[in-house]
Amino acid sequence: MPENLLEALRSQLDRTDEQLLDVLRTRIGICVDIAEYKREHDVPMMQPHRIGIVQQRAARYGEANGVDTDFLRRLYDLIIAETCRVEDLVIGVPTS
Template identity: 65%
Template sequence: MVADRLTELREELDGIDGRLLDIIRQRIECCVRIAHHKREHNVPMMQPHRIGIVQNRAAEYGSVHGIDQDFLRRLYTVIVDETCRVEDIVIADPTAC
């Protein structure tokens, strides 16, 4: 019975992970659209104030929901670093993505 419950919980976790990965993919796809817009309108890729807004919003979410704020800031640092990398590629070559 213990093993059955553990299997059920792991299946639940696998489903959550699948949704999380889908959301990350959707976020990157949105950033590609943002990069195309920035390129078309000559807007610089880097928007430092926006990074702070996103990280602070994540930290506030953590505070409300009992998730470590520093963890969420670090997580968003990784996510933002990747989306900036993708935006750089798109801005340099709009046919890349």
């Protein structure tokens, strides 16, 4: 019986991972839309104040929900780096 419980929990984790990946894909898609807007309206890709807002919101979420804020900072560093890379591609900024 315990093995069945372990498999059920792993299955639940697998479904949650798929949802997480779907949300990341959706987030990147929204960033593509933002990049297209920036390109069409000559808005600079990099918006440092916006990055700060996103990081602060994640930190507040972590504090309120018992999620390590350092983990969330590192996670958002990766997410932001990837969305900046994608925005650069959409806007047409050469990458090094």
